[in-house]
Amino acid sequence: MAEERRWYTGMFSTEDWWAFWIGIFFVFLGIVAAATMVDLTGWIVSFGNWVDITKSFGPAHKGLMSPLASLVVSYVVFTIATAIGAKAMGWDVKNYLKAWTVIFILTTIAYIIGQYGYLSATSNKWEKLGITWSLQIGGAYYIIALIIGLLIGNFAPSGFKEFMKRAARPEWYIKIAIVCLGAKLGLKAIEATGFAMHLLFAGVCATIAAYLLFWPLAYTVSRKLFNLSREWAACLASGISICGVSAAIATAGSIRARPIVPVMISSLIVVFAVFELVILPAVLVTTWFNEPIAAGASLGLTVKTDGADAAAGAILDQLMISKAASMGIHWDEGWILASAIMTKIWIDMFIGVWAFVLAVVWVYYFERKPGEKVQKMEIWWRFPKFVIGYFVAMFAIMGLGLGNVIGFENLEFGLKPIEGAMRHFFFMLTFTSIGIVTDFRALRQEGIGKLAVAYAFILAVIIIPIGWFIAWLFHHGMMPPTVTP
Amino acid sequence: MKTITFDLYHDGVKWIAKNGQIIVSGETLEELDENLKLKLKDMFEDEKTIKVNMELDYREMVPHWMWQYHPYYFYRTVYLELD
Amino acid sequence: MAEELCPNCGSLMEIVKKEDEDILRCTSCGYERPLIEYEPWDPMEGKLVKWTIVLGVILTILLAAVVHMTILSQYS
16 A cells, blocks of 8 residues: 655665665674774675685685685675565565575676686786786676676576576665775775865766766757657656666656656666776776776766666776786775766766756646646655765764774774675676676667667767766876875 | 545556555546546545645566666655645 | 557557657557657757756856866876
8 A cells, every 4th residue: 555755765675775774784893893803794705816726715804714614604694684685675585595696606706717816916916826927807807797697698598587687686786885885985085085085076076067968968969869759858868867777767757757768768778888887997998097086987977877887997996906006006996996986976866856856847847737746855765875875884984083983903904894805795796787687689679779879879979078078177187096015 | 634645557558546445547647637636526525635645656667677776766746626 | 567558459569660660559459659759849948958058067167166276286
């Protein structure tokens, strides 16, 4: 039975909120570990470069337990955490658990393969591994996970594919990972408060500028060049210029479009996002190596969906760091990724604002119906709740560290497994899941042709060039802090 | 002021608003609102204005792979003048 | 769900190509209508687009100046 929507509606029944709850729980666990120096997080399985496969993974805190034990404990704990969320959201938990287990195993395999020393070890690790060369493919494990997922998504029998989709939740996993990333930024900000705050402020400014230029141009081209109707043009413009699927749904809802509209546009967005996450990092590391932070920020403005943007940012981070390491420059891991996430997060927050603006225009002008009111609460209802987790994690840890409530070394002890091992693993789950849910045959769907051409044109002619310019304008010259190898 | 909340669906042809035994439909949202007015006028003779909330049943209307991207589709609030 | 039913007879409509256009055609009664209907440009759309771009350009210039003076100047 329908209930009146309140500010707390969905708090225990949506992926967005459950990303907050799960992410914050683990961050809290890390803080308690830091405060008490009881090792509550060192069990999390961590994967590293290897030549001897028996050393390919182990607990984040070495020696705490055997590698296999840490893998099993991680599986059990993450399974319990996500199963609680699945149950609360009313999913078929049995089927979820079966599919989740398969995804967990496939992700683990991809991670192990991708960390093979001769494939991905950067030059500063060769001596420790006892090797004298490697292909230095930064982020190889991400690509392998994506390929495994794509093979399932595009070639597996449809029954198996549908079964796997029950646990292939890229947006959920990446949102949990982003809350963990908030913990990383919090730790980094203690050491480099200035740079972290600069990234935050430059990110919000770049997002505001890009947003207000992308949408009207994408909308006008959709209407005038491709003759799309208002509902199709508005949803496409939002999907391609703001934040992918979530923006397309929010816009469609705000303008009361038929559900077929965001569903078709979303199937397109998901496919194009995969092309972007594979192509753009490679292009950027080749052409824009001298502006790593601007390059990262550009991904947040141009790659749609949180999952694909974070994935692209993670790949770019690894590619840039590997290339820099080969030149003797040792950038601190995670800042380029942070710049990609930062612009995306600000964009996520503005979805609700823009959806509200469009609702006002549509409900009070285009589709005027007597008595209908647009509620300001729409902005909160559409606000991405996982972003709250990201900022709570970041500022709580910053506050504890800068206020000397808990020492920095203690904070690192408790939180490094969360912001490192757990975050990386949930990123990996995202890559595998993105692959599973991406079916390139969506491009052959009847009716998608005109939309696909419009999408590709707007992306290539408007979004990417303006996105790169805006990212450069607000981030040029910023370089990631360096570390001693 | 009385408030009633409906589940909203679209069957491909028309919008349908349901609250228990109360089921009203319309090909456009405007038509739906008019039909709702007529129905609620019969049921609540003493009320001058009724606040009607309608939330589109997201899980019925949108494929499950999309749910993770956004928490809901739309929620309308309409003040229906019954006199 | 996100499928279209025929307003004539209620059967499922499928998306097909007719000449150069994508249309929805009823599998039972043959009723047709465009998938993406043409709508003429409304003055309100012009206002929405124009003022958003104007705001975008003004804010880009202002915010770029602020960011450059307060942040980027430290990295040049």
